[in-house]
Amino acid sequence: MSQAPIKVNQRTKERIRYLAALTDATQADIVDRAVTEYAARHADEIDAGMERAGTVLASGDAATAAYLLDEPVEAIERVAGKKPASAQP
Numbered sequence: 001m002s003q004a005p006i007k008v009n010q011r012t013k014e015r016i017r018y019l020a021a022l023t024d025a026t027q028a029d030i031v032d033r034a035v036t037e038y039a040a041r042h043a044d045e046i047d048a049g050m051e052r053a054g055t056v057l058a059s060g061d062a063a064t065a066a067y068l069l070d071e072p073v074e075a076i077e078r079v080a081g082k083k084p085a086s087a088q089p
């Protein structure tokens with residue numbers, strides 16, 4: 001398995017280091033277990049986020065950009081030079 005560094009604050013790094021030492025695990029094991037537990041405990045939130053993302057992606061490029069930029073779709077369409085769907089014949 002390949003490894004990649006992650007950035008955490010110093011306090012979190014120390015907690016990971018201590019937990020690894022106390023449980024005879026690697027720091028990577030501690031982070032992996034934490035992410036797995038987080039995903040299991042927050043499955044409903046993750047599912048809701050996936051549904052939201054699917055809805056936005058299905059709504060087209062302007063809606064996707066609007067969501068990512070936290071702007072109204074109309075503003076994106078105006079900048080892109082497109083007329084809103086409601087104004088098209």
